[in-house]
Amino acid sequence: MIENILTASVFASAIRLATPYMFAGIGEMFGQRSGVLNLGLDGIMLMGAFCGYYAALTTGNLALAVLAALGVGAAMGLVMALVCVILKAEQGIAGIGMYLFGLGMSELLFQQLVGTPRAIDGFPRLPIPILSEIQFLGIGEIFFNHNLLVYVAFALVPLALFVLNRTPFGLMIRAVGQNPAAADAMGIKVARVRIITVTVGGMLAGLAGASLSVALLKVFQQNLTSGLGFIAVALVYFGRWRPIGVLIGALLFSFVNALQLQMSAIGIDIPAEFAVMAPYVITLLALIFASKGTDKPTALTKPFDRGG
Amino acid sequence: MPIALRSLTDRLAQSAPLVLALIAALAAASLLLLALDADVGAAYSALFQGAFGSPNAAAETLVKAIPILFVAIGVCIAFRASVVNIGGEGQMIIGALGGVSTALAFGATLGGWTIPLALAAGFVAGGIYGGLAGFLKARFSVNEILSTIMLNQIAVQIMNFLLNGILLDPTEAGMNNIPKTARIVELAELPRLAIGIPGLIDPPLFDRTRLHIGLLIAVALALVMTFVLWRTTIGYRIRAVGYNERAARYAGIAVGRQMILAMFLSGGCAGLAGAVQVLGLQYRLQTDGSPGGFTGGAGFNGIVAALFGGLNPIGAIPASIFFGGLLVGAQTMQRAVGIPAALVTTINGVIVVFVVSSRIFVQARQRARANPPPAAPIASAPLPEAGS
Numbered sequence: 001m002i003e004n005i006l007t008a009s010v011f012a013s014a015i016r017l018a019t020p021y022m023f024a025g026i027g028e029m030f031g032q033r034s035g036v037l038n039l040g041l042d043g044i045m046l047m048g049a050f051c052g053y054y055a056a057l058t059t060g061n062l063a064l065a066v067l068a069a070l071g072v073g074a075a076m077g078l079v080m081a082l083v084c085v086i087l088k089a090e091q092g093i094a095g096i097g098m099y100l101f102g103l104g105m106s107e108l109l110f111q112q113l114v115g116t117p118r119a120i121d122g123f124p125r126l127p128i129p130i131l132s133e134i135q136f137l138g139i140g141e142i143f144f145n146h147n148l149l150v151y152v153a154f155a156l157v158p159l160a161l162f163v164l165n166r167t168p169f170g171l172m173i174r175a176v177g178q179n180p181a182a183a184d185a186m187g188i189k190v191a192r193v194r195i196i197t198v199t200v201g202g203m204l205a206g207l208a209g210a211s212l213s214v215a216l217l218k219v220f221q222q223n224l225t226s227g228l229g230f231i232a233v234a235l236v237y238f239g240r241w242r243p244i245g246v247l248i249g250a251l252l253f254s255f256v257n258a259l260q261l262q263m264s265a266i267g268i269d270i271p272a273e274f275a276v277m278a279p280y281v282i283t284l285l286a287l288i289f290a291s292k293g294t295d296k297p298t299a300l301t302k303p304f305d306r307g308g
Numbered sequence: 309m310p311i312a313l314r315s316l317t318d319r320l321a322q323s324a325p326l327v328l329a330l331i332a333a334l335a336a337a338s339l340l341l342l343a344l345d346a347d348v349g350a351a352y353s354a355l356f357q358g359a360f361g362s363p364n365a366a367a368e369t370l371v372k373a374i375p376i377l378f379v380a381i382g383v384c385i386a387f388r389a390s391v392v393n394i395g396g397e398g399q400m401i402i403g404a405l406g407g408v409s410t411a412l413a414f415g416a417t418l419g420g421w422t423i424p425l426a427l428a429a430g431f432v433a434g435g436i437y438g439g440l441a442g443f444l445k446a447r448f449s450v451n452e453i454l455s456t457i458m459l460n461q462i463a464v465q466i467m468n469f470l471l472n473g474i475l476l477d478p479t480e481a482g483m484n485n486i487p488k489t490a491r492i493v494e495l496a497e498l499p500r501l502a503i504g505i506p507g508l509i510d511p512p513l514f515d516r517t518r519l520h521i522g523l524l525i526a527v528a529l530a531l532v533m534t535f536v537l538w539r540t541t542i543g544y545r546i547r548a549v550g551y552n553e554r555a556a557r558y559a560g561i562a563v564g565r566q567m568i569l570a571m572f573l574s575g576g577c578a579g580l581a582g583a584v585q586v587l588g589l590q591y592r593l594q595t596d597g598s599p600g601g602f603t604g605g606a607g608f609n610g611i612v613a614a615l616f617g618g619l620n621p622i623g624a625i626p627a628s629i630f631f632g633g634l635l636v637g638a639q640t641m642q643r644a645v646g647i648p649a650a651l652v653t654t655i656n657g658v659i660v661v662f663v664v665s666s667r668i669f670v671q672a673r674q675r676a677r678a679n680p681p682p683a684a685p686i687a688s689a690p691l692p693e694a695g696s
Binding site for chain 1: 611661
């Protein structure tokens with residue numbers, strides 16, 4: 001029984017399914033560390049997913065698909081940043097606005113430009129030579145036989161760690177999120193740092209969407225993400241605003257997703273509703289436990305007023 | 309400045325950003341229509357005709373506005389306590405489950421009491437579900453925006469589970485298994501609404517349309533909640549917490565309790581939206597299994613309407629009708645000019661972003677009023693030398 005469920009292919013698919021969470025979660029983490037909660041992530045992902053899909057469908061060029069997703073993500077991230085940082089809008093509500101915009105716009109464009117879901121070739125598997133041949137415990141299949149975006153997503157973790165903890169800009173991000181007044185007194189441009197982090201977060205969210213439509217599912221349809229972006233926002237809380245935490249959270253969620261697919265595939269009879277509900281319940285519980293820590297950026301969701 | 313005049317100019321100053329936001333959103337919509345190569349004039353005309361062009365169209369607009377208004381009233385209440393309730397979708401679903409279970413359980417045994425009881429059950433069920441998010445915020449400081457979003461998704465699955473199980477219409481079992489409950493008894497159906505005066509408005513307006521008295525319930529609720537918020541101690545405490553949490557705490561107000569209460573009332577309003585939708589329109593609870601399958605997105609549109617109504621329940625009434633019209637008109641527009649109705653969701657998003665962005669101008673004005681520049685009174689006071 002258990003050996004039918006916990007197969008190497010389930011672990012492999014968990015690794016693959018983690019990609020959109022990783023891109024979106026790591027990007028969102030940068031924004032939140034600097035003090036901005038971008039709740040519009042799901043809308044940005046949908047737009048990234050559509051633009052990437054459309055570019056791949058019409059040109060067949062995957063680099064162009066990635067660029068399109070990054071571009072639309074950056075644009076939406078920039079708008080969100082300006083609204084939250086310069087106009088000091090309530091971040092939660094502005095995020096819902098961005099979400100509705102992305103949800104409506106991606107469907108509008110899809111119906112207008114494509115019509116019916118058409119599959120694309122998307123990113124091919126890119127087995128890593130030698131490593132993907134490892135048979136022991138299925139390690140080769142689990143870790144080294146994926147498409148390019150999967151590797152990039154995981155490479156993002158050490159990169160994020162480095163940027164956040166080992167570079168002057170990372171220090172600025174943390175200062176701006178913890179104590180914007182002190183950062184400002186030190187001569188750090190609070191608004192500029194926040195605008196950069198949220199824009200980069202938007203880019204990564206766009207890429208997260210494309211990883212879903214161009215690499216994982218290879219198709220686009222209305223509301224493709226079905227709320228995945230909101231889970232990614234919560235993942236940052238779950239991961240206590242740390243890259244490793246986000247990684248662990250992303251893997252946990254994708255593992256639950258993979259398990260759910262596998263169980264329904266081999267016909268284990270648990271009501272589908274509970275399986276679908278599980279990630280949300282886990283997130284809610286995680287939020288309750290995460291609240292006890294003191295890792296939360298002090299200035300999160302608080303616009304900075306320079307005064308005077 | 310006379311006080312009456314000042315409050316009038318205040319009101320105008322407060323609604324000016326809303327009007328500007330609307331104009332900006334219309335401009336954005338027009339640009340979008342142009343980009344989609346559509347005839348802008350024809351599109352808007354189809355939109356308006358579809359929403360208000362005939363009594364039947366207007367009735368459909370009002371029907372769509374009803375759940376939006378209920379949710380919007382709730383969003384206003386929570387917002388007054390500085391709690392952002394994004395959970396309208398979930399609370400509406402749980403409220404509908406409470407309402408339909410009550411109506412199905414008691415059937416005709418309660419006579420005329422079935423409707424009030426089912427509505428109350430809807431309010432309480434939605435209220436508890438909203439209050440849960442309030443409790444998590446007050447007790448564990450869980451961000452209510454995130455918790456209500458999770459609770460929305462959980463509610464959809466609870467509904468799907470119940471509709472595929474114990475609440476499934478017995479006549480459906482073993483057949484197509486379309487997830488829906490049995491039909492409620494006729495006694496539990498909300499009466500239809502028609503406005504007529506013999507000899508003057510004859511035949512009555514909205515006769516033979518789907519418009520039901522849920523509209524009156526919603527408008528009454530808006531009035532009641534306005535009274536509660538601005539004329540009772542309960543409302544005073546809620547607003548005090550929203551205005552300045554720390555000051556409220558020092559004044560001896562149990563801040564956490566007010567947040568839970570505000571979320572209970574807020575969720576209750578959304579719960580009523582669900583119950584009224586069942587008792588007044590569908591006469592059963594049914595869904596297609598998707599997140600918006602039952603609510604039709606009213607939980608999100610209610611947030612938009614609340615914002616657009618200036619975050620007060622009375623203002624939410626015209627705002628809800630506007631957004632109801634947008635939804636109904638978009639269907640006509642889709643048929644007439646071939647623009648997908650998803651345009652409305654897009655425009656709603658644009659409106660939300662514009663409205664929250666414009667609040668900075670209202671707040672700047674309020675701050676200027678609260679802290680007048682120190683130079684002003686000195687300059688206007690007569691100089692001591694002048695008198696001596």
